[in-house]
Amino acid sequence: MLYSQPSQSLTDALRSAGFQGEIETDHALRAAMSTDNSVYQITPDLIAAPRDGQDVVRALAVLETPAFADVALTARGGGTGTNGQSLNRGLILDMRRHMNRVLEINATEGWAEVEPGVVLDALNDALRPHGWFFAPETSTATRCTIGGMVSTDASGKGSRIYGKTSDNVLGLEIARPQGLLSSFAPAPDWATPMLAAAEAAARQGRAAFIDAAPRLNRRFTGYDLERACPETGGFEWWRLFLGAEGTLGPISRIRVKLRRIEPEKRLIVAGFASFRDALAAATPLLADNPTAIEVMDEWVQRIAQDAGILDRLPESLRPEGPVAYVFIEFNGHDAAEMQARVTTCLERLRSLPGQIALHQARDLAEIRELWAIRSAGVGLLGKVDGPARPIAFVEDCVVPPENLPAFVDDFLRVLKDNGLGFGIYGHVDVGCLHIRPALNIDETTDRAKLVAVSDTVFALTRKHGGIFWGEHGKGVRGAYLPEWIGPRAYAALQSVKRAFDPAERFNPGKLVTLDRPLMGIATTPFRPFNAKPGDALEKAFRCNGNAQCLSYQAAVPMCPSFKATGDLRHSPKGRADALRAWKVARDAGRPAPERDLMAALDTCLGCKACASSCPVQVDIPWMRAAFYADHYSRNARPLSDRLVLAAERLSPLAVTLAPLLRPAWPLARRLAGRALKSVDLPVHMAHPVAAAHRVRLADLDRPQPRNAVLLWQDWFTALFDAEVAQDAIMGFSALGYHPLLVAMRPAGKAAQNMGAEAAFRRMAGQLAEALQKGAATGAPMVGLDPAFVMLLRQDYPTAGLTPARVMLAQEFLAAEIASGRRFPQVSVQAKTAPRILSHCTEQTALPNAGALWAQVFAAIGLKAAPAASGCCGMAGLFGHQERHQTMSRKLYDMSWRDHVEGKAPVLATGFSCRCQAERFSGKALRHPLGFIADTLRG
Numbered sequence: 001m002l003y004s005q006p007s008q009s010l011t012d013a014l015r016s017a018g019f020q021g022e023i024e025t026d027h028a029l030r031a032a033m034s035t036d037n038s039v040y041q042i043t044p045d046l047i048a049a050p051r052d053g054q055d056v057v058r059a060l061a062v063l064e065t066p067a068f069a070d071v072a073l074t075a076r077g078g079g080t081g082t083n084g085q086s087l088n089r090g091l092i093l094d095m096r097r098h099m100n101r102v103l104e105i106n107a108t109e110g111w112a113e114v115e116p117g118v119v120l121d122a123l124n125d126a127l128r129p130h131g132w133f134f135a136p137e138t139s140t141a142t143r144c145t146i147g148g149m150v151s152t153d154a155s156g157k158g159s160r161i162y163g164k165t166s167d168n169v170l171g172l173e174i175a176r177p178q179g180l181l182s183s184f185a186p187a188p189d190w191a192t193p194m195l196a197a198a199e200a201a202a203r204q205g206r207a208a209f210i211d212a213a214p215r216l217n218r219r220f221t222g223y224d225l226e227r228a229c230p231e232t233g234g235f236e237w238w239r240l241f242l243g244a245e246g247t248l249g250p251i252s253r254i255r256v257k258l259r260r261i262e263p264e265k266r267l268i269v270a271g272f273a274s275f276r277d278a279l280a281a282a283t284p285l286l287a288d289n290p291t292a293i294e295v296m297d298e299w300v301q302r303i304a305q306d307a308g309i310l311d312r313l314p315e316s317l318r319p320e321g322p323v324a325y326v327f328i329e330f331n332g333h334d335a336a337e338m339q340a341r342v343t344t345c346l347e348r349l350r351s352l353p354g355q356i357a358l359h360q361a362r363d364l365a366e367i368r369e370l371w372a373i374r375s376a377g378v379g380l381l382g383k384v385d386g387p388a389r390p391i392a393f394v395e396d397c398v399v400p401p402e403n404l405p406a407f408v409d410d411f412l413r414v415l416k417d418n419g420l421g422f423g424i425y426g427h428v429d430v431g432c433l434h435i436r437p438a439l440n441i442d443e444t445t446d447r448a449k450l451v452a453v454s455d456t457v458f459a460l461t462r463k464h465g466g467i468f469w470g471e472h473g474k475g476v477r478g479a480y481l482p483e484w485i486g487p488r489a490y491a492a493l494q495s496v497k498r499a500f501d502p503a504e505r506f507n508p509g510k511l512v513t514l515d516r517p518l519m520g521i522a523t524t525p526f527r528p529f530n531a532k533p534g535d536a537l538e539k540a541f542r543c544n545g546n547a548q549c550l551s552y553q554a555a556v557p558m559c560p561s562f563k564a565t566g567d568l569r570h571s572p573k574g575r576a577d578a579l580r581a582w583k584v585a586r587d588a589g590r591p592a593p594e595r596d597l598m599a600a601l602d603t604c605l606g607c608k609a610c611a612s613s614c615p616v617q618v619d620i621p622w623m624r625a626a627f628y629a630d631h632y633s634r635n636a637r638p639l640s641d642r643l644v645l646a647a648e649r650l651s652p653l654a655v656t657l658a659p660l661l662r663p664a665w666p667l668a669r670r671l672a673g674r675a676l677k678s679v680d681l682p683v684h685m686a687h688p689v690a691a692a693h694r695v696r697l698a699d700l701d702r703p704q705p706r707n708a709v710l711l712w713q714d715w716f717t718a719l720f721d722a723e724v725a726q727d728a729i730m731g732f733s734a735l736g737y738h739p740l741l742v743a744m745r746p747a748g749k750a751a752q753n754m755g756a757e758a759a760f761r762r763m764a765g766q767l768a769e770a771l772q773k774g775a776a777t778g779a780p781m782v783g784l785d786p787a788f789v790m791l792l793r794q795d796y797p798t799a800g801l802t803p804a805r806v807m808l809a810q811e812f813l814a815a816e817i818a819s820g821r822r823f824p825q826v827s828v829q830a831k832t833a834p835r836i837l838s839h840c841t842e843q844t845a846l847p848n849a850g851a852l853w854a855q856v857f858a859a860i861g862l863k864a865a866p867a868a869s870g871c872c873g874m875a876g877l878f879g880h881q882e883r884h885q886t887m888s889r890k891l892y893d894m895s896w897r898d899h900v901e902g903k904a905p906v907l908a909t910g911f912s913c914r915c916q917a918e919r920f921s922g923k924a925l926r927h928p929l930g931f932i933a934d935t936l937r938g
């Protein structure tokens with residue numbers, strides 16, 4: 001079967017037809033588009049990112065020409081499918097990159113019209129000020145698109161009350177080669193035969209379809225012949241597209257039904273002695289009509305506990321031993337009525353067998369935190385060590401809630417018989433459980449288990465009156481559809497397919513096929529699952545495509561380069577996919593193109609958000625360094641890299657010679673700018689701090705003064721950030737310490753970033769030795785720049801080094817407060833509480849970094865507000881490099897400008913961030929320690 005066509009001729013044809021968006025064959029992008037959250041991998045030939053519906057029409061019209069008759073076309077949204085829904089050969093339409101506008105909000109009638117690529121949370125952000133929301137709440141709300149939700153008929157928490165996506169859609173517009181077809185306008189002539197054929201098929205198969213589909217809240221959808229032909233008459237063709245996973249063609253516009261935001265909210269969390277007790281609670285609790293009942297089993301509880309996540313739970317929810325948790329949420333407009341239901345529910349819970357812990361949350365922030373704890377716990381399922389990991393293939397079965405305990409018993413027996421580990425969570429109010437058995441998909445035996453377990457669980461759902469695909473869509477698991485729905489109904493689905501897609505071009509091989517085979521759960525190519533043990537690119541293989549790194553939110557640190565571009569290849573997921581593809585090709589001795597991979601890696605700011613916020617801590621900068629090491633062992637390094645490496649290596653000498661070099665710096669700066677192709681390099685070289693506050697490495701052997709605090713800094717701050725050293729010395733002095741700035745030893749950050757492994761190890765080894773000496777003095781050690789501290793904390797251990805502990809300033813001071821130290825008090829309160837903006841590396845590695853500063857400020861009688869922000873766009877040299885200017889400025893505008901140019905004073909912990917604020921807003925920001933010093937001195 002021919003899916004692929006010579007990509008160049010198709011690209012040319014699309015351009016000639018006036019296609020406005022990008023058309024790309026970039027290897028890195030194709031690798032990024034070859035996976036989702038499933039275990040499958042299909043590399044597309046071409047990616048096109050349409051600008052609007054007309055662009056999609058242009059693409060379809062080109063594909064109608066005989067030269068491209070066999071080219072497959074698949075729309076892609078957020079790519080968060082768990083079953084290979086958006087993976088295919090041929091042409092992928094990236095709907096998320098540009099077609100992501102909220103087109104209209106009708107706050108009077110309660111509906112909105114959107115382009116399909118708008119992200120769910122972004123839509124709800126736009127609706128919130130109007131008092132409305134779009135109800136289906138997926139766990140992937142930060143990155144899944146409305147088009148993807150409509151096409152998989154997504155749902156989630158609260159679906160018993162609010163329904164699935166298909167219950168909240170009012171109509172659609174689809175793109176066809178002849179033009180756009182909207183359900184809100186009369187059908188044009190060209191659409192009449194197509195709709196007539198679809199209607200005839202739907203009417204003919206409707207009864208068989210109804211017979212096959214059980215009557216459940218999480219009803220079966222996709223080619224919904226029942227609702228397309230309502231009892232009331234007429235033909236609602238667009239309903240066939242809901243849940244059809246793009247197999248009937250691309251959707252270009254969606255009208256969604258909105259719901260009023262309910263102001264009252266409560267959350268009850270109950271602990272049970274066993275998962276079975278927790279499951280059995282669902283049916284009685286339904287009597288109190290909660291919005292959602294969610295469960296989490298002891299396996300998830302244990303891994304969340306080991307990771308320290310459960311420490312954030314209230315004491316009453318942490319009894320000894322294993323606990324299965326039930327989360328029960330109530331929403332309403334009438335506080336008294338809702339509280340009455342909550343009270344009854346609490347009483348009911350106390351009487352249920354196995355109930356061992358109970359907590360009620362009324363405060364919105366606490367409710368959010370409790371849900372966040374649950375999601376974080378569930379997210380850890382993807383982080384399991386070892387070659388076998390939980391995977392999605394039987395993970396959203398639905399049975400009537402009353403059959404759930406018996407179904408789970410049968411299910412667990414299957415897993416036990418196959419010797420599989422697993423974790424369970426899910427929506428028990430609608431009988432939907434997420435169970436991901438752990439498999440090593442590289443192993444033939446485990447692939448056989450995937451098929452055996454899948455077949456058995458499919459049979460079990462039928463035995464218990466349920467559905468195999470309750471929430472996450474079908475994708476490759478649509479292979480079971482013909483058997484499930486029966487030959488009569490399936491024949492009708494085929495006739496619908498024939499009406500809209502006679503050439504079987506749209507997402508071919510999925511759900512319904514005509515002459516082509518259906519993709520199979522074991523015949524679709526699996527993605528490589530594990531690297532060789534100890535391989536530097538191991539994490540690239542462990543990326544499971546859950547797409548948590550694809551956030552659009554300005555205030556979220558991960559991932560700046562994706563947020564600035566909306567382009568998957570510039571995300572942690574995209575880079576992990578591209579690195580993995582490169583590695584696999586290279587190990588197999590196939591051509592492993594590097595140019596596109598280099599370009600995708602070059603836009604990584606090295607902010608390290610992915611090293612801490614990604615569930616598998618994918619750490620792109622570390623893997624990039626490994627790739628560079630390999631690449632530059634075969635190729636010459638660019639001159640600019642060599643200059644930076646030399647500057648880092650020679651930086652101790654430069655610090656010593658600074659008095660001589662300083663007058664020449666303006667000229668050297670211009671030359672360096674040219675040689676490094678960089679702009680806005682620091683204007684001044686730093687002056688040394690007073691001798692009384694300096695200590696040489698050799699002098700660390702001597703006794704240190706009382707209250708000494710050793711301050712450490714890296715080469716770039718030592719050479720150029722005069723203010724931070726002064727601020728730290730003044731701040732610590734004002735707080736009663738004796739700060740001493742230790743002679744600088746470069747940490748090897750530039751060398752590490754560039755994959756100059758030997759240089760990094762040499763510098764890191766020397767610094768680690770110096771730190772050991774410092775630690776031996778017994779004085780606490782503080783690092784002045786968060787990026788430097790995080791390098792010691794994250795990269796040194798990965799390199800096998802165990803440096804002595806260096807704290808962030810706020811970590812040290814907060815620990816001092818906790819141990820009872822008292823600080824002087826301010827006599828004058830600042831007019832406006834300053835905002836503290838943390839460096840993004842620090843924020844992601846230490847989420848309470850800002851809160852710790854607030855504690856320190858409070859201890860001297862000052863108010864301070866930690867602010868949520870993303871990356872400032874500077875990230876060391878990145879923001880200085882000419883080729884990154886557009887992205888750097890965009891990120892600043894997105895995440896920092898409003899803070900910096902607002903009324904409140906802003907304090908910034910990172911040198912890069914302070915430089916960025918100064919060059920784009922002309923404001924010299926202080927370090928928090930400088931502000932403390934000034935305020936304490938009045």
Ligand SMILES: Cc1cc2nc3c(=O)[nH]c(=O)nc-3n(C[C@H](O)[C@H](O)[C@H](O)COP(=O)(O)OP(=O)(O)OC[C@H]3O[C@@H](n4cnc5c(N)ncnc54)[C@H](O)[C@@H]3O)c2cc1C
Pocket residue numbers: 036037074075076077078079080081082085086095116117137138139140143144145146147148149150151152153154155156157244245246247249250251252471472473507545546547
């Ligand atoms: C960790 C995790 C948790 C999840 N939790 C939930 C959950 O709580 N509830 C839930 O329902 N699902 C959940 N999912 C599954 C997934 O998030 C949903 O199916 C989501 O709706 C997919 O949206 P998307 O934008 O990522 O679509 P994609 O994965 O990009 O695409 C899904 C399907 O829609 C088609 N499609 C996309 N856009 C269009 C278009 N414009 N026109 C035609 N077809 C189109 C694609 O071809 C594909 O077949 C979860 C997934 C993960 C990884």
Ligand code: SF4
Pocket residue numbers: 542543544545546547548549550572573576610613614615616617618
């Ligand atoms: S990089 Fe991390 S967050 Fe992104 S898709 Fe991979 S595992 Fe998920």
Ligand code: SF4
Pocket residue numbers: 557558559560561562571572575603604605606607608609610611620621
């Ligand atoms: S280091 Fe930052 S910019 Fe680079 S991939 Fe990770 S999150 Fe994105």
